[in-house]
Amino acid sequence: MREALKTDAEEVLLEAPVDERGLLERLAGLHPRQRDLFLASRVAVGDAYVRPGSPLQGLEAGVDIISPISGG
Amino acid sequence: MADQSHPAGEAVSLSQAPLDAAAMRAAASDPGAGAILVFEGTVRDHSEGLTGVVALEYEAHGSMALKILAGIVADARAAFPLRKAAVAHRLGRVELGEPTIVIAVSAAHRDEAYRASRYLIDRIKHEAPIWKREICADGTSAWSRGCTAEVHR
Numbered sequence: 001m002r003e004a005l006k007t008d009a010e011e012v013l014l015e016a017p018v019d020e021r022g023l024l025e026r027l028a029g030l031h032p033r034q035r036d037l038f039l040a041s042r043v044a045v046g047d048a049y050v051r052p053g054s055p056l057q058g059l060e061a062g063v064d065i066i067s068p069i070s071g072g
Numbered sequence: 073m074a075d076q077s078h079p080a081g082e083a084v085s086l087s088q089a090p091l092d093a094a095a096m097r098a099a100a101s102d103p104g105a106g107a108i109l110v111f112e113g114t115v116r117d118h119s120e121g122l123t124g125v126v127a128l129e130y131e132a133h134g135s136m137a138l139k140i141l142a143g144i145v146a147d148a149r150a151a152f153p154l155r156k157a158a159v160a161h162r163l164g165r166v167e168l169g170e171p172t173i174v175i176a177v178s179a180a181h182r183d184e185a186y187r188a189s190r191y192l193i194d195r196i197k198h199e200a201p202i203w204k205r206e207i208c209a210d211g212t213s214a215w216s217r218g219c220t221a222e223v224h225r
Contacts, residue, residue, distance in 0.1 A: 003215075042221045044201070047136040049223040064133060064201075070218030071130070071137075071161060071202025072113050072173055072193060 001041070001067040004034050009062070017055050027065070042066045076134050083158035084141035086132055091160050096176040102155035105178035109185040111193060113173040115166050119216065124209040128172060130163045133201040137161070144195045147224075152188040154179050159192060161202060172204075198222045 002008055012026065020043045028038040043050050044064040050056060056063065077085040083099060097110045115128050145157050155178040162172050175192050179185040199222055207213040 040220045042223065044133075044136060047133075047139045049199075049221060051223060064136065066133070066136075066201050066221050067203070068218035069197075069199075069201055069221050070204045070216035071132070071200045072197035 001034070001037055001065060004037060005031060014059070019053055019055055020050050021052065023056060023063070024065075037067055038065070040068050076138055078138045078142045082142040082145040083156075084138055084145055085160045086134060086137060086163050087160055088162075088164045091162055091171045091174045093171060093174050093176075096158055096160060096174045099158045100156045100176035100178040102178045104180060105155045106180050107182040107185040108176065108178045109182075109189045111173075111175040111189045112171040113193070114171050115168050117168055119206050122206060122208065122214075125168070125206050126209050127165050127167050127207040129165045129205040129207060129213070130161070130172065131203050131205075132161070132163055137200050137202055140200050141196065143224075144192060144199065147195070148177075148188050148192050151191065152179065152184045154184065154188055157188065157192070159196065161196075161200070165207075195224070199224060 023043055024038045024041060028035040044066050045058050075087045075089065093110055093112055097108060100108050117125050119125055141159050145159055148157055157177045160174045166172050175189055177185050177188045198219060204216045205213050206216055
């Protein structure tokens with residue numbers, strides 16, 4: 001994802017609380033060419049995946065977008 | 073990225089250096105163990121729709137990966153009567169045939185060791201924020217498609 005977007009970080013203004021899906025949809029809207037990648041990703045805050053459907057909190061410190069993983 | 077270990081608790085690590093399966097086996101040794109199982113994932117020469125793979129290159133979200141690995145090992149300890157468990161995952165370029173991950177577990181009986189090892193590798197593949205690029209003999213490379221991470225915690 002870092003290579004696809006050619007950046008390590010991006011600042012996004014959120015006008016209302018969002019959950020994981022809402023944030024990924026927002027990012028997908030900002031980067032339509034990477035839409036599928038964002039929608040297959042997960043959001044992590046403080047080194048932990050957020051629970052799907054939970055409102056995102058602690059966003060001031062930033063979140064990590066975890067694109068599809070392939071370890072092992 | 074320098075080699076990293078979980079700061080406390082479970083024996084998990086991310087390493088830029090080749091993994092030492094013998095050392096992992098020794099770490100899992102325990103007087104109460106009737107079975108020690110060492111699983112090595114290795115670099116193979118092909119992937120989905122791809123032949124001529126000569127190496128893999130791994131990247132990780134280091135701090136998060138260590139936390140996730142430690143949590144998975146802790147869950148395995150809770151789910152199975154293990155004596156010891158250790159996980160080491162490679163980072164950086166790993167050549168054909170070399171281990172990419174080593175999982176060593178010990179238990180009083182073989183069944184728990186087999187089941188725990190399978191449990192660990194399955195969860196690691198579905199949860200750890202680690203990515204690999206497949207490098208082919210012709211110099212081309214591509215990130216593995218991978219899977220959307222699962223959320224267990």
